[in-house]
Amino acid sequence: LTARTRGDRAHESSGCIDLASAYCRINRARGVELISPEDLLYAAKMMERLKLPLRLKRFESGVMIIELASESDESTTRSTLQCVESNQCLSAGALARLAGIAPILARERLLQAEERGLLCRDDTDGGLLFYPNLFQTRAA
Numbered sequence: 001l002t003a004r005t006r007g008d009r010a011h012e013s014s015g016c017i018d019l020a021s022a023y024c025r026i027n028r029a030r031g032v033e034l035i036s037p038e039d040l041l042y043a044a045k046m047m048e049r050l051k052l053p054l055r056l057k058r059f060e061s062g063v064m065i066i067e068l069a070s071e072s073d074e075s076t077t078r079s080t081l082q083c084v085e086s087n088q089c090l091s092a093g094a095l096a097r098l099a100g101i102a103p104i105l106a107r108e109r110l111l112q113a114e115e116r117g118l119l120c121r122d123d124t125d126g127g128l129l130f131y132p133n134l135f136q137t138r139a140a
Contacts, residue, residue: 014099
């Protein structure tokens with residue numbers, strides 16, 4: 001949650017952190033007075049109501065993240081598409097390394113872009129790869 005103020009480059013570029021990582025970072029910083037997962041979830045649910053610059057987002061799969069309130073799905077999808085286009089194709093692991101985000105979050109971003117028709121997938125023995133959907137991107 002305080003990654004931007006501490007200058008944590010990995011999360012600074014993405015503007016979000018998955019709830020499990022946030023839980024670990026907060027408890028590591030607190031030392032002995034740990035918070036429960038339920039307390040973190042409750043606090044995350046209250047962020048938007050308290051008009052904090054952060055909000056809780058839940059993907060259809062159930063994965064939850066804390067993201068900057070200024071982030072939009074459109075800008076996130078656009079940046080994911082640009083990253084895939086500049087690399088020709090990407091797996092969730094590769095996007096996670098490039099964007100400095102958790103692999104589960106990278107997978108959700110790729111699936112979200114696919115759902116919007118911007119990416120297509122190739123599910124092979126080598127893993128799940130995402131490519132720009134040339135039918136969509138060339139028509140636009």
